[in-house]
Amino acid sequence: MTLLFTSTPERAEAWTRLFADAGEAMVVGEDAVTDPTAITHIACWQPPKNLSRYPNLKAVISIGAGVDQMQPLPPGVALSRTIAPGIEEMVRDWVVMAALMLHREMPRYLEQAACGQWAPLTARPARTRCIGIMGLGRIGRAAAQSLAALGFPVTGWSRSGAPVEGTEVFAQEALPEFLARTDLLICLLPLTAVTRGVLNAELFARLPQGAGLIHAGRGAQLDMNALRDALNSRHLSAAMLDVTVPEPLPADHWAWADPRVIVTPHVASHTDAEEGARHALAVIRAGGAGQPIPGLVDPGRGY
Numbered sequence: 664m665t666l667l668f669t670s671t672p673e674r675a676e677a678w679t680r681l682f683a684d685a686g687e688a689m690v691v692g693e694d695a696v697t698d699p700t701a702i703t704h705i706a707c708w709q710p711p712k713n714l715s716r717y718p719n720l721k722a723v724i725s726i727g728a729g730v731d732q733m734q735p736l737p738p739g740v741a742l743s744r745t746i747a748p749g750i751e752e753m754v755r756d757w758v759v760m761a762a763l764m765l766h767r768e769m770p771r772y773l774e775q776a777a778c779g780q781w782a783p784l785t786a787r788p789a790r791t792r793c794i795g796i797m798g799l800g801r802i803g804r805a806a807a808q809s810l811a812a813l814g815f816p817v818t819g820w821s822r823s824g825a826p827v828e829g830t831e832v833f834a835q836e837a838l839p840e841f842l843a844r845t846d847l848l849i850c851l852l853p854l855t856a857v858t859r860g861v862l863n864a865e866l867f868a869r870l871p872q873g874a875g876l877i878h879a880g881r882g883a884q885l886d887m888n889a890l891r892d893a894l895n896s897r898h899l900s901a902a903m904l905d906v907t908v909p910e911p912l913p914a915d916h917w918a919w920a921d922p923r924v925i926v927t928p929h930v931a932s933h934t935d936a937e938e939g940a941r942h943a944l945a946v947i948r949a950g951g952a953g954q955p956i957p958g959l960v961d962p963g964r965g966y
């Protein structure tokens with residue numbers, strides 16, 4: 664068993680140390696591979712183009728929580744996404760920050776501050792603003808719990824509609840009912856063929872007048888022009904985006920200049936190198952013991 668690591672040199676240092684401590688073999692970079700038949704796992708953001716070079720490959724491990732950047736893998740090669748508490752906590756924190764910023768009118772106060780305007784707005788209690796979360800996975804559930812603890816009524820929408828304690832869950836076909844109840848919409852969906860472009864004009868029209876959007880899923884889920892139209896018609900009041908199309912967002916993009924939109928450059932979380940290495944070790948060990956692989960992606964569902 665040897666893992667081929669193709670991510671950044673900064674991460675390689677921590678991975679090399681943890682793999683040495685664990686007594687597992689690891690090579691950094693394809694150029695260092697002397698025996699391709701020894702490679703059983705590849706940890707990467709995107710795998711090498713020619714995977715047929717590695718006939719004994721068992722699994723590809725995405726060093727991030729998402730796998731939408733991955734090409735289809737050869738049959739029999741498993742795909743695992745990194746499961747790390749740090750990722751979930753950081754995205755949860757960004758989402759809670761964004762929800763509080765929109766709830767407490769920060770886009771408008773920042774606009775007023777830019778021209779030295781002291782103009783108080785009426786604040787509403789959290790209990791009067793319903794937050795709806797699209798995607799109740801590891802991150803969506805963590806965000807739901809924290810937002811509910813702040814007093815917001817929290818609902819969620821997922822493919823299965825599986826119950827989540829403390830959150831009213833709507834299943835896929837109940838999207839219109841879910842949206843009709845949502846004052847602040849949070850997207851924490853994985854990017855799949857089904858969720859691409861899901862944040863569009865039709866969806867925005869189903870939200871109550873004045874709703875806000877918080878997007879930390881993937882840029883390609885959002886129709887940026889539809890967002891601008893919904894803001895211009897005042898159907899949506901504001902948006903906070905950690906992910907955009909394209910990324911990086913060009914300096915002259917309308918969203919940077921629009922005071923109703925706050926953009927952060929895809930920084931809601933990053934994978935801590937040690938947590939990433941621990942996840943890869945867990946994948947290798949689980950595979951060796953014939954146990955379920957942590958973070959295993961269902962190729963049919965795409966997440």
Ligand code: NDP
Pocket residue numbers: 728729730750754797798799800801802803820821822823824825835851852853854855857858879880881905906929930931932933966
């Ligand atoms: P999970 O796989 O744990 O959860 C995904 C959730 O989305 C599940 O609740 C799933 O439903 C739901 N879902 C998937 N497809 C659909 C669909 N077609 N309709 C309705 N619901 C659907 O993912 P995580 O919570 O770990 O992460 C979610 C995403 O967050 C990642 O894929 C990534 O894109 C994004 N992310 C962004 C980061 C950033 O820095 N901005 C950092 C990390 C992640 P069900 O429960 O029924 O399976």
